[in-house]
Amino acid sequence: MSNCAIVGINWGDEGKGRMVDLLTADYDIVIRYQGGGNAGHTVVNEYGKFALHLLPSGIFHRGVVNILGNGVAMDPENLWNEIQTVAAQGVSVTPDNLKISSRASLLLPWHRELDGLEEARLKDKKYGSTRQGIAPFYSDKYQKKTVLAGELFYPEELKAHLADLLEWKNLTLTRVYGAEPCTMEQMTRWIQEYAEKIRPYVCDTGAYLRQAQAEGKSILFEAQLGTLRDLDYGIYPYTTSSNAIAAYAPVGSGLPSAKIDEVIGVVKAYSSCVGEGPFTCEWFGEEAEKLREAGGEYGAKTGRPRRVGPLDIVATRYGVQIQGATAIALTKMDVLSYMDRIPVCARYRLNGVETEEFPFPTVLPQAEPVTEYLPGWKQDISGVRRWEDLPEAARNYVLYIEKQIGCHIRYVSVGPERDAYVER
Numbered sequence: 001m002s003n004c005a006i007v008g009i010n011w012g013d014e015g016k017g018r019m020v021d022l023l024t025a026d027y028d029i030v031i032r033y034q035g036g037g038n039a040g041h042t043v044v045n046e047y048g049k050f051a052l053h054l055l056p057s058g059i060f061h062r063g064v065v066n067i068l069g070n071g072v073a074m075d076p077e078n079l080w081n082e083i084q085t086v087a088a089q090g091v092s093v094t095p096d097n098l099k100i101s102s103r104a105s106l107l108l109p110w111h112r113e114l115d116g117l118e119e120a121r122l123k124d125k126k127y128g129s130t131r132q133g134i135a136p137f138y139s140d141k142y143q144k145k146t147v148l149a150g151e152l153f154y155p156e157e158l159k160a161h162l163a164d165l166l167e168w169k170n171l172t173l174t175r176v177y178g179a180e181p182c183t184m185e186q187m188t189r190w191i192q193e194y195a196e197k198i199r200p201y202v203c204d205t206g207a208y209l210r211q212a213q214a215e216g217k218s219i220l221f222e223a224q225l226g227t228l229r230d231l232d233y234g235i236y237p238y239t240t241s242s243n244a245i246a247a248y249a250p251v252g253s254g255l256p257s258a259k260i261d262e263v264i265g266v267v268k269a270y271s272s273c274v275g276e277g278p279f280t281c282e283w284f285g286e287e288a289e290k291l292r293e294a295g296g297e298y299g300a301k302t303g304r305p306r307r308v309g310p311l312d313i314v315a316t317r318y319g320v321q322i323q324g325a326t327a328i329a330l331t332k333m334d335v336l337s338y339m340d341r342i343p344v345c346a347r348y349r350l351n352g353v354e355t356e357e358f359p360f361p362t363v364l365p366q367a368e369p370v371t372e373y374l375p376g377w378k379q380d381i382s383g384v385r386r387w388e389d390l391p392e393a394a395r396n397y398v399l400y401i402e403k404q405i406g407c408h409i410r411y412v413s414v415g416p417e418r419d420a421y422v423e424r
Contacts, residue, residue, distance in 0.1 A: 003219045004262040005246040006329075008226025009319035011273040012244075013297075013306060014266040015331030015413060017041025020057035020222050022411075022418055023264075028217040029065045029209070030058030033252030034242040035224030036073030036107055037082075038132040044416040048089050054079045056222050059098065060091055067205050070103040071242065071252020073137045074149055076194040077109075100198060101205040101254050102150030109190055110169050110182050111136040117177040130275075138241035145169075152191075152199045162187055209255040219258065221249035227319035229275075236361050238277025246323050265325035265407065267316055269333045269397075271345075272297050273307040278364040281309035281345035295335040310343035310371065317405045318358035329411035330398060334420075339376040342397055345369040346404070374400060382415045387424050 006023070008014045021043045024030055032054070040051040045060055052059070054075060056066040068074060083093045111133030119131060140146050145165055151158045163184060170181040212219070225244045228234045232243060243252070250258040270291060273279045283291065288308050291297070297306035320328070336342055347354045347370040350363065359367055377391035384390050390398075390412070402409045412422040 002261050003221070003258055004264060005221040005223065005249045005260050006264050006266065007223040007246050007323050007325070008229075008244060009265040009267045009316055009323060009325065009328070010226045010271060010312070011228045011275075011279070011315075012225035013272050013274060014226060014268045015042075015329070016223065016266045017043045017052060017057040018331065018413065018416060018418070019264065019266055019329045019411070020220060021045055021060060022421065024058035024061045024064055024220060026218070027058070027064065027220040029067060029212060029219045030056040030222055031067040031069050031209075031219060031249075031253040031255075032056045032072055032222050032224065033069045033249045034071040034244060035240060036132060036134050036137065037075045037078035038073075038130040038134045038240070041222075041224075042416065045418045047086075047091055049416075050086060050089075052086075053082060055082050055086065055093070055098070058220065058222070059086065059093060062092075062097075064097065065208075066098050067209070067253070068098075068100045068104060069205065069253040070101040070105075071248065072101075072104050073107045073134055073242070074100060074104040075107040075132070076198045077190070078107075078132070080194050080197050095200050095203075098201050099203055099205050099208065100149055100201045102148065102153075102202050103206070103254065104149045105137070105141050105146035106149055106195065107133050107137045108147065109186070110173065111140070113179065113182075114172065114177075117173075117179060121177070135241045149198075149202045152195055152202060158191075159188075162191075206254045209253070210257075213255060213258065219253075219255070221246070221253060221260065223249070227322050228315060230322070233322045234361075235277045235364060238275065246325075262327065263323055263325045264327050264329055264410070265320055265323050266329045266331060267311075267319075267401075267405075268331050269311060269336055270295070271309045271312050271315075274304070278361075278367070279307050279309065280315070280348060280364070280367045281312040281369045282307050283309045290338075291335075294338055295332055309369075310345050311401065312345040312369075313401070313404045314345065314348050314356060314358055316401075317356070320405050320407045325407050327410040328402070328405070328407050329413065330401065330409050331413040333394065333398075333412055334380070334382045334414045336397075337377060337379060337381055340378065341373040341376050344372050344374065344400070346372040382420060384414055384422060385419075387412075387422050390422065 037053040377393040
Protein backbone atom coordinates (compact mmCIF):
# COMPACT_ATOMS: atom_id res chain seq x y z
CA MET A 1 0.00 0.00 0.00
CA SER A 2 1.35 3.39 -1.01
CA ASN A 3 -0.39 6.66 -0.17
CA CYS A 4 0.30 9.95 -1.89
CA ALA A 5 -0.93 13.52 -1.37
CA ILE A 6 -1.07 15.96 -4.28
CA VAL A 7 -0.95 19.51 -2.96
CA GLY A 8 -0.56 23.08 -4.18
CA ILE A 9 2.73 24.75 -3.30
CA ASN A 10 1.72 28.37 -3.95
CA TRP A 11 -1.60 30.27 -4.04
CA GLY A 12 -3.66 27.51 -5.67
CA ASP A 13 -4.46 27.12 -9.38
CA GLU A 14 -1.16 25.31 -9.92
CA GLY A 15 -2.63 22.39 -11.88
CA LYS A 16 -3.41 19.83 -9.18
CA GLY A 17 -6.42 18.50 -11.05
CA ARG A 18 -4.42 17.56 -14.14
CA MET A 19 -1.87 15.75 -11.95
CA VAL A 20 -4.54 13.85 -10.01
CA ASP A 21 -6.20 12.87 -13.29
CA LEU A 22 -2.82 11.67 -14.58
CA LEU A 23 -1.72 9.70 -11.50
CA THR A 24 -5.09 8.22 -10.47
CA ALA A 25 -4.36 5.23 -12.72
CA ASP A 26 -1.83 4.08 -10.09
CA TYR A 27 -4.27 4.24 -7.14
CA ASP A 28 -7.42 2.54 -5.87
CA ILE A 29 -9.01 5.50 -4.06
CA VAL A 30 -8.95 9.29 -4.52
CA ILE A 31 -10.04 11.52 -1.61
CA ARG A 32 -10.78 15.24 -1.41
CA TYR A 33 -10.01 16.06 2.19
CA GLN A 34 -10.71 19.80 2.61
CA GLY A 35 -12.18 22.86 0.94
CA GLY A 36 -15.42 23.21 -0.95
CA GLY A 37 -16.86 24.47 -4.20
CA ASN A 38 -14.95 27.76 -4.15
CA ALA A 39 -12.12 26.78 -6.51
CA GLY A 40 -11.82 24.66 -9.61
CA HIS A 41 -9.54 21.85 -10.73
CA THR A 42 -9.24 21.92 -14.52
CA VAL A 43 -8.95 18.52 -16.19
CA VAL A 44 -8.59 17.71 -19.90
CA ASN A 45 -8.96 14.06 -20.99
CA GLU A 46 -10.78 11.80 -23.43
CA TYR A 47 -14.15 12.98 -22.07
CA GLY A 48 -13.44 16.66 -22.71
CA LYS A 49 -12.47 19.66 -20.60
CA PHE A 50 -13.83 20.00 -17.08
CA ALA A 51 -13.62 22.46 -14.20
CA LEU A 52 -14.28 20.33 -11.11
CA HIS A 53 -15.16 22.10 -7.88
CA LEU A 54 -16.18 19.30 -5.51
CA LEU A 55 -15.86 16.04 -7.41
CA PRO A 56 -12.43 14.45 -6.91
CA SER A 57 -10.35 14.57 -10.09
CA GLY A 58 -10.11 10.77 -10.13
CA ILE A 59 -13.77 10.48 -11.15
CA PHE A 60 -12.82 9.85 -14.80
CA HIS A 61 -11.05 6.53 -14.12
CA ARG A 62 -13.13 3.36 -14.09
CA GLY A 63 -12.62 1.12 -11.09
CA VAL A 64 -11.40 3.94 -8.84
CA VAL A 65 -13.44 4.96 -5.79
CA ASN A 66 -13.70 8.73 -5.17
CA ILE A 67 -14.45 10.05 -1.70
CA LEU A 68 -15.47 13.41 -0.29
CA GLY A 69 -14.06 13.33 3.24
CA ASN A 70 -15.32 14.78 6.48
CA GLY A 71 -13.05 17.82 6.08
CA VAL A 72 -14.87 18.98 2.94
CA ALA A 73 -17.45 21.78 2.88
CA MET A 74 -20.13 19.52 1.43
CA ASP A 75 -22.36 21.68 -0.79
CA PRO A 76 -25.22 19.44 -2.08
CA GLU A 77 -26.42 22.04 -4.58
CA ASN A 78 -23.03 22.54 -6.24
CA LEU A 79 -22.24 18.83 -6.13
CA TRP A 80 -25.51 17.73 -7.69
CA ASN A 81 -25.16 20.25 -10.51
CA GLU A 82 -21.58 19.08 -11.07
CA ILE A 83 -22.63 15.42 -11.19
CA GLN A 84 -25.18 16.29 -13.87
CA THR A 85 -22.58 18.21 -15.88
CA VAL A 86 -19.99 15.43 -16.02
CA ALA A 87 -22.65 12.74 -16.55
CA ALA A 88 -23.86 14.65 -19.62
CA GLN A 89 -20.38 14.17 -21.09
CA GLY A 90 -20.38 10.43 -20.54
CA VAL A 91 -18.73 10.20 -17.11
CA SER A 92 -20.31 7.62 -14.80
CA VAL A 93 -20.99 8.89 -11.27
CA THR A 94 -22.72 6.34 -9.02
CA PRO A 95 -22.58 5.35 -5.33
CA ASP A 96 -20.06 2.71 -6.42
CA ASN A 97 -17.43 5.23 -7.50
CA LEU A 98 -18.44 8.30 -5.45
CA LYS A 99 -18.88 8.18 -1.69
CA ILE A 100 -19.59 11.06 0.69
CA SER A 101 -18.59 10.88 4.33
CA SER A 102 -21.59 10.77 6.65
CA ARG A 103 -19.50 13.00 8.94
CA ALA A 104 -19.06 15.73 6.33
CA SER A 105 -20.98 18.89 7.24
CA LEU A 106 -23.44 20.34 4.74
CA LEU A 107 -22.91 23.81 3.35
CA LEU A 108 -26.36 25.40 3.57
CA PRO A 109 -27.89 28.25 1.53
CA TRP A 110 -27.41 30.77 4.31
CA HIS A 111 -23.65 30.22 4.20
CA ARG A 112 -23.48 31.63 0.68
CA GLU A 113 -25.75 34.51 1.60
CA LEU A 114 -23.66 35.43 4.65
CA ASP A 115 -20.48 35.24 2.57
CA GLY A 116 -21.82 37.84 0.15
CA LEU A 117 -23.17 40.06 2.90
CA GLU A 118 -19.83 40.13 4.72
CA GLU A 119 -17.81 40.87 1.56
CA ALA A 120 -20.22 43.74 0.83
CA ARG A 121 -19.76 45.07 4.37
CA LEU A 122 -15.96 44.94 4.06
CA LYS A 123 -16.06 46.91 0.78
CA ASP A 124 -12.49 47.86 -0.18
CA LYS A 125 -11.09 45.71 2.66
CA LYS A 126 -12.67 42.50 1.36
CA TYR A 127 -10.80 39.17 1.46
CA GLY A 128 -11.53 38.27 -2.16
CA SER A 129 -14.05 35.53 -1.37
CA THR A 130 -15.67 33.64 -4.24
CA ARG A 131 -18.89 33.98 -2.20
CA GLN A 132 -19.48 30.24 -2.09
CA GLY A 133 -20.07 30.30 1.67
CA ILE A 134 -16.76 28.74 2.71
CA ALA A 135 -15.76 31.05 5.59
CA PRO A 136 -19.25 31.12 7.19
CA PHE A 137 -19.44 27.34 6.77
CA TYR A 138 -16.16 26.57 8.56
CA SER A 139 -16.99 29.16 11.22
CA ASP A 140 -20.25 27.34 11.91
CA LYS A 141 -18.51 23.96 11.87
CA TYR A 142 -16.14 25.01 14.62
CA GLN A 143 -19.06 26.44 16.56
CA LYS A 144 -20.70 23.00 16.24
CA LYS A 145 -23.64 24.49 14.37
CA THR A 146 -23.73 22.54 11.12
CA VAL A 147 -25.73 19.61 9.78
CA LEU A 148 -23.88 16.35 9.12
CA ALA A 149 -24.56 14.55 5.85
CA GLY A 150 -25.50 11.44 7.84
CA GLU A 151 -28.45 13.32 9.38
CA LEU A 152 -30.22 12.98 6.02
CA PHE A 153 -31.05 9.42 7.10
CA TYR A 154 -32.93 10.73 10.16
CA PRO A 155 -35.55 13.18 8.83
CA GLU A 156 -37.34 13.94 12.10
CA GLU A 157 -34.14 14.64 13.99
CA LEU A 158 -32.87 16.67 11.03
CA LYS A 159 -35.99 18.83 11.00
CA ALA A 160 -35.63 19.63 14.70
CA HIS A 161 -31.92 20.37 14.30
CA LEU A 162 -32.57 22.70 11.36
CA ALA A 163 -35.22 24.57 13.35
CA ASP A 164 -32.73 25.24 16.14
CA LEU A 165 -30.06 26.38 13.70
CA LEU A 166 -32.53 28.55 11.82
CA GLU A 167 -33.50 30.45 14.96
CA TRP A 168 -29.83 31.12 15.72
CA LYS A 169 -28.80 31.98 12.16
CA ASN A 170 -31.65 34.42 11.59
CA LEU A 171 -30.35 36.52 14.46
CA THR A 172 -27.21 37.15 12.42
CA LEU A 173 -29.01 37.64 9.11
CA THR A 174 -31.53 40.15 10.44
CA ARG A 175 -29.79 41.93 13.33
CA VAL A 176 -26.22 42.09 12.04
CA TYR A 177 -26.74 42.51 8.30
CA GLY A 178 -30.35 43.72 8.13
CA ALA A 179 -31.14 40.94 5.65
CA GLU A 180 -34.31 38.92 5.24
CA PRO A 181 -34.67 35.89 7.53
CA CYS A 182 -34.52 32.36 6.19
CA THR A 183 -37.67 30.26 6.61
CA MET A 184 -38.20 26.59 7.41
CA GLU A 185 -40.19 26.27 4.18
CA GLN A 186 -37.16 27.45 2.18
CA MET A 187 -34.86 25.01 3.95
CA THR A 188 -37.27 22.09 3.53
CA ARG A 189 -37.55 22.82 -0.19
CA TRP A 190 -33.75 23.03 -0.53
CA ILE A 191 -33.27 19.74 1.33
CA GLN A 192 -35.72 18.01 -0.98
CA GLU A 193 -34.33 19.58 -4.16
CA TYR A 194 -30.62 19.00 -3.52
CA ALA A 195 -29.67 17.24 -0.27
CA GLU A 196 -32.00 14.29 -0.86
CA LYS A 197 -30.45 13.74 -4.28
CA ILE A 198 -26.97 13.25 -2.86
CA ARG A 199 -28.15 11.02 0.01
CA PRO A 200 -27.53 7.75 -1.93
CA TYR A 201 -23.83 8.64 -2.01
CA VAL A 202 -23.57 9.20 1.76
CA CYS A 203 -22.11 6.38 3.85
CA ASP A 204 -19.66 5.54 6.61
CA THR A 205 -16.53 6.22 4.58
CA GLY A 206 -14.39 5.79 7.69
CA ALA A 207 -15.33 2.12 7.90
CA TYR A 208 -14.80 1.75 4.14
CA LEU A 209 -11.33 3.29 4.34
CA ARG A 210 -10.26 1.21 7.33
CA GLN A 211 -11.20 -1.92 5.39
CA ALA A 212 -9.37 -0.62 2.32
CA GLN A 213 -6.29 0.05 4.46
CA ALA A 214 -6.43 -3.50 5.83
CA GLU A 215 -6.58 -4.82 2.26
CA GLY A 216 -3.51 -2.84 1.29
CA LYS A 217 -5.24 -0.50 -1.15
CA SER A 218 -3.47 2.67 -2.26
CA ILE A 219 -4.91 6.14 -1.69
CA LEU A 220 -4.38 9.45 -3.48
CA PHE A 221 -5.24 12.50 -1.38
CA GLU A 222 -6.31 15.58 -3.37
CA ALA A 223 -5.90 19.03 -1.83
CA GLN A 224 -7.72 22.19 -2.80
CA LEU A 225 -5.89 25.54 -3.16
CA GLY A 226 -2.27 25.85 -1.99
CA THR A 227 0.12 26.49 0.88
CA LEU A 228 -0.25 30.27 0.81
CA ARG A 229 -4.03 29.94 1.17
CA ASP A 230 -3.75 27.56 4.15
CA LEU A 231 -5.57 28.92 7.20
CA ASP A 232 -2.61 28.44 9.55
CA TYR A 233 0.41 28.79 7.26
CA GLY A 234 -0.78 31.06 4.47
CA ILE A 235 -0.99 34.82 3.93
CA TYR A 236 -3.53 35.28 6.73
CA PRO A 237 -6.18 36.69 6.65
CA TYR A 238 -6.22 36.36 2.84
CA THR A 239 -6.50 32.60 3.07
CA THR A 240 -9.16 29.97 2.75
CA SER A 241 -10.82 28.68 5.94
CA SER A 242 -9.38 25.15 5.97
CA ASN A 243 -5.98 23.47 5.96
CA ALA A 244 -4.68 22.85 2.43
CA ILE A 245 -1.49 21.15 3.61
CA ALA A 246 -0.65 17.46 3.25
CA ALA A 247 -0.43 17.00 7.02
CA TYR A 248 -4.20 17.49 7.27
CA ALA A 249 -5.00 14.81 4.69
CA PRO A 250 -5.43 11.88 7.11
CA VAL A 251 -7.74 13.91 9.37
CA GLY A 252 -9.90 15.46 6.64
CA SER A 253 -10.12 12.25 4.63
CA GLY A 254 -11.70 10.17 7.37
CA LEU A 255 -8.68 7.91 7.85
CA PRO A 256 -6.61 9.56 10.62
CA SER A 257 -4.43 6.44 10.88
CA ALA A 258 -3.22 6.84 7.29
CA LYS A 259 0.49 7.22 6.63
CA ILE A 260 1.40 9.44 3.68
CA ASP A 261 4.36 7.97 1.83
CA GLU A 262 4.80 10.68 -0.78
CA VAL A 263 3.84 14.33 -1.20
CA ILE A 264 3.80 15.65 -4.75
CA GLY A 265 3.78 19.43 -4.73
CA VAL A 266 2.41 21.16 -7.82
CA VAL A 267 4.12 24.37 -8.95
CA LYS A 268 3.25 26.47 -11.98
CA ALA A 269 6.21 27.53 -14.16
CA TYR A 270 5.18 31.13 -13.42
CA SER A 271 2.99 32.60 -10.67
CA SER A 272 -0.75 33.19 -10.64
CA CYS A 273 -3.11 34.23 -7.88
CA VAL A 274 -6.88 34.53 -7.58
CA GLY A 275 -8.22 36.77 -4.86
CA GLU A 276 -6.91 39.51 -2.61
CA GLY A 277 -3.78 39.77 -0.49
CA PRO A 278 -0.06 40.40 -0.95
CA PHE A 279 1.45 38.99 -4.16
CA THR A 280 5.05 40.15 -4.21
CA CYS A 281 5.99 39.08 -7.74
CA GLU A 282 2.86 40.54 -9.37
CA TRP A 283 3.03 42.04 -12.85
CA PHE A 284 0.73 44.75 -14.19
CA GLY A 285 -0.17 46.26 -17.54
CA GLU A 286 0.75 44.86 -20.95
CA GLU A 287 3.37 42.45 -19.57
CA ALA A 288 0.81 40.87 -17.25
CA GLU A 289 -1.90 40.72 -19.89
CA LYS A 290 0.37 38.92 -22.34
CA LEU A 291 1.21 36.23 -19.78
CA ARG A 292 -2.42 35.98 -18.67
CA GLU A 293 -3.57 35.42 -22.24
CA ALA A 294 -0.81 32.93 -22.99
CA GLY A 295 -1.69 30.86 -19.93
CA GLY A 296 -5.47 31.27 -20.02
CA GLU A 297 -5.33 32.63 -16.50
CA TYR A 298 -8.97 33.11 -15.61
CA GLY A 299 -10.58 31.58 -12.52
CA ALA A 300 -12.16 28.14 -13.06
CA LYS A 301 -14.97 29.05 -10.64
CA THR A 302 -15.45 32.77 -11.21
CA GLY A 303 -13.96 33.44 -14.64
CA ARG A 304 -12.25 36.51 -13.22
CA PRO A 305 -8.72 37.34 -14.44
CA ARG A 306 -5.98 35.88 -12.28
CA ARG A 307 -3.16 38.05 -11.06
CA VAL A 308 0.09 36.86 -12.65
CA GLY A 309 3.85 37.27 -12.43
CA PRO A 310 7.11 35.35 -12.71
CA LEU A 311 7.87 32.26 -10.65
CA ASP A 312 8.39 33.25 -7.01
CA ILE A 313 11.29 31.20 -5.63
CA VAL A 314 10.88 32.56 -2.08
CA ALA A 315 7.19 31.60 -1.85
CA THR A 316 7.78 28.29 -3.62
CA ARG A 317 10.62 27.23 -1.32
CA TYR A 318 8.42 28.08 1.67
CA GLY A 319 5.56 26.03 0.21
CA VAL A 320 7.84 23.03 -0.34
CA GLN A 321 8.95 23.20 3.30
CA ILE A 322 5.46 23.55 4.76
CA GLN A 323 4.04 20.75 2.62
CA GLY A 324 6.96 18.42 3.21
CA ALA A 325 7.05 17.81 -0.54
CA THR A 326 9.05 14.79 -1.71
CA ALA A 327 8.69 15.58 -5.43
CA ILE A 328 7.48 18.43 -7.63
CA ALA A 329 5.25 18.58 -10.69
CA LEU A 330 6.06 21.73 -12.68
CA THR A 331 3.08 22.71 -14.83
CA LYS A 332 2.47 25.02 -17.80
CA MET A 333 6.08 25.12 -18.98
CA ASP A 334 4.80 25.48 -22.53
CA VAL A 335 3.21 28.85 -21.71
CA LEU A 336 6.64 30.49 -21.31
CA SER A 337 7.77 29.55 -24.82
CA TYR A 338 6.99 33.05 -26.17
CA MET A 339 9.51 34.79 -23.88
CA ASP A 340 13.00 35.85 -25.02
CA ARG A 341 14.19 35.52 -21.43
CA ILE A 342 12.48 33.99 -18.41
CA PRO A 343 12.13 36.17 -15.29
CA VAL A 344 12.29 34.67 -11.80
CA CYS A 345 11.64 36.35 -8.45
CA ALA A 346 14.81 35.03 -6.77
CA ARG A 347 14.66 36.96 -3.49
CA TYR A 348 12.68 39.62 -1.65
CA ARG A 349 13.88 43.04 -0.57
CA LEU A 350 12.41 44.02 2.78
CA ASN A 351 13.35 47.33 4.43
CA GLY A 352 16.32 47.61 2.09
CA VAL A 353 17.66 44.15 2.95
CA GLU A 354 17.52 41.17 0.58
CA THR A 355 16.14 37.93 2.02
CA GLU A 356 15.35 34.40 0.87
CA GLU A 357 12.98 33.78 3.79
CA PHE A 358 9.23 34.12 3.40
CA PRO A 359 8.12 37.02 5.64
CA PHE A 360 5.48 37.11 8.37
CA PRO A 361 2.09 38.05 6.80
CA THR A 362 1.95 41.47 8.48
CA VAL A 363 5.08 42.73 6.70
CA LEU A 364 4.65 40.79 3.45
CA PRO A 365 2.98 43.75 1.66
CA GLN A 366 6.21 45.71 2.12
CA ALA A 367 8.34 43.12 0.32
CA GLU A 368 9.70 43.90 -3.15
CA PRO A 369 10.79 41.32 -5.74
CA VAL A 370 14.44 40.87 -6.72
CA THR A 371 14.29 39.56 -10.28
CA GLU A 372 16.80 37.43 -12.16
CA TYR A 373 16.58 36.27 -15.79
CA LEU A 374 17.32 32.99 -17.54
CA PRO A 375 17.52 32.45 -21.32
CA GLY A 376 14.27 31.55 -23.06
CA TRP A 377 13.85 28.63 -25.47
CA LYS A 378 11.57 30.37 -28.00
CA GLN A 379 10.05 27.22 -29.49
CA ASP A 380 6.95 25.07 -29.07
CA ILE A 381 7.56 22.30 -26.52
CA SER A 382 3.98 21.00 -26.23
CA GLY A 383 4.79 17.86 -28.20
CA VAL A 384 7.87 16.89 -26.17
CA ARG A 385 7.59 13.70 -24.08
CA ARG A 386 11.23 12.98 -23.17
CA TRP A 387 13.52 15.04 -20.96
CA GLU A 388 16.40 14.95 -23.43
CA ASP A 389 14.14 16.35 -26.17
CA LEU A 390 13.42 19.56 -24.29
CA PRO A 391 15.51 22.54 -25.45
CA GLU A 392 18.62 23.09 -23.34
CA ALA A 393 17.30 26.43 -22.05
CA ALA A 394 14.09 24.74 -20.87
CA ARG A 395 16.05 22.00 -19.10
CA ASN A 396 18.25 24.63 -17.46
CA TYR A 397 15.17 26.49 -16.22
CA VAL A 398 13.88 23.31 -14.58
CA LEU A 399 17.27 22.55 -13.02
CA TYR A 400 17.58 26.12 -11.73
CA ILE A 401 14.21 25.91 -9.98
CA GLU A 402 15.02 22.48 -8.57
CA LYS A 403 18.25 23.72 -7.03
CA GLN A 404 16.67 26.85 -5.57
CA ILE A 405 13.69 25.13 -3.92
CA GLY A 406 15.57 22.04 -2.76
CA CYS A 407 13.18 19.44 -4.14
CA HIS A 408 13.38 17.11 -7.14
CA ILE A 409 11.16 18.08 -10.10
CA ARG A 410 9.82 14.73 -11.31
CA TYR A 411 7.12 15.88 -13.74
CA VAL A 412 7.25 18.71 -16.27
CA SER A 413 3.86 19.48 -17.81
CA VAL A 414 3.94 20.87 -21.35
CA GLY A 415 0.19 21.00 -21.99
CA PRO A 416 -3.21 20.47 -20.36
CA GLU A 417 -3.86 17.03 -21.86
CA ARG A 418 -3.35 13.97 -19.68
CA ASP A 419 -0.32 12.72 -21.65
CA ALA A 420 1.32 16.12 -22.20
CA TYR A 421 4.15 15.77 -19.72
CA VAL A 422 7.77 14.72 -19.28
CA GLU A 423 8.81 12.48 -16.39
CA ARG A 424 12.33 12.67 -15.04
